[in-house]
Amino acid sequence: MYIKDPMSIENKSFDIINDGMNEHNFTEQELKVVQRTIHTTGDFDYQNIVMFKNNPIEVGIEAIKSGCRIVTDTKMAFSGINKGALSKANCTMDNYIAREEVFKMAKEKEITRSMAAMDFALQEGVDIFVIGNAPTALFRIGELINEGKVSPKLIIGVPVGFVGASESKEYIREFNIPTITTKGTKGGSNVAAAIVNALLYMAVGR
Amino acid sequence: MYIKDPMSIENKSFDIINDGMNEHNFTEQELKVVQRTIHTTGDFDYQNIVMFKNNPIEVGIEAIKSGCRIVTDTKMAFSGINKGALSKANCTMDNYIAREEVFKMAKEKEITRSMAAMDFALQEGVDIFVIGNAPTALFRIGELINEGKVSPKLIIGVPVGFVGASESKEYIREFNIPTITTKGTKGGSNVAAAIVNALLYMAVGR
Known part of the structure; x- marks a missing residue:
């Protein structure tokens, strides 16, 4: 015997997440983002590590509502984002x-494919970067901003791993x-997608 | 300044993961699977929670080498699996x-889409189930096995979450x-994909 109704499952999940969290100072909107990262990882530690800087939720919701262009670093992040809401x-x-x-450019320049992908992305302009996997993509975005080549409204930057990931996010x-x-x-990538989905649901519903 | 060579990044990552792990009793092959789950989550806790039952790695490698059929529960897991190795x-x-x-069947039977997807999958036979998201898919697979409708060689079952996930894995x-x-x-889904990739790399290389 197990619950088979998707919305009941999700609602119950968020009740459990709510009950399991420590005391916190998140705004209501921040809480929605944080809880969705916990929901997608099964890991309460996300309440301690998700960071918001420079009013990202308000900016993100406004960008989404005005019809923005989103670029992801991986196909997994792309897959995880709710296409209906989008x-x-x-x-x-x-x-x-x-x-x-992108393959060619990465080989020629001796950079990662993730970096080359960012170079390509900016040719059509980018409002929201969604980086879930590649620290090098996040470093590259910083370089491109410094060079005046791209000016994103919001960066969702949650690369995972042990080589450069932490540093790329600090940067x-x-x-x-x-x-x-x-x-x-x-x-x-799952965490990145969850954050985008939280913003989408706040902006336009499910 | 940051490392831009993908294989150097990956090798350094696995060195760090190796150094950071506690003492353990994993076989060399199990270790490869566990380390890849840590690599994909940035979370050393996976060394404590990944479980192997009934010789899954040997069976999985053999199935892969003989050209098997894999079914995933989500598009994210599908996206994360290395298509070249596959x-x-x-x-x-x-x-x-x-x-x-699948939409239609789920609605008619009042079950989740994940469950309906399993019912469809077995029509063509399934060698390896890869379940990263939906506890209901894993419960359903168990039911279908009990009914004699499917006989998978290997189940990679790592649904995430707070409602039924833990129970579905125990089951x-x-x-x-x-x-x-x-x-x-x-x-x-990322963990599920990482486990499949670890098996693929052991079976046929990168």
């Missing part, structure tokens, strides 16, 4: 990692740009 | 969650079938 919001989303030109938090990031090694 | 192994992979018929571990699962709430 289309309701008139937002578009792209991912460049598997393109032939991007220093910019005077709205960011949602995590402290330390944890993160991932 | 095609080198002559394995095929399917995901049914977004199919029109599936009781079957006399090779399983790789996690204890407790943690898991996810």
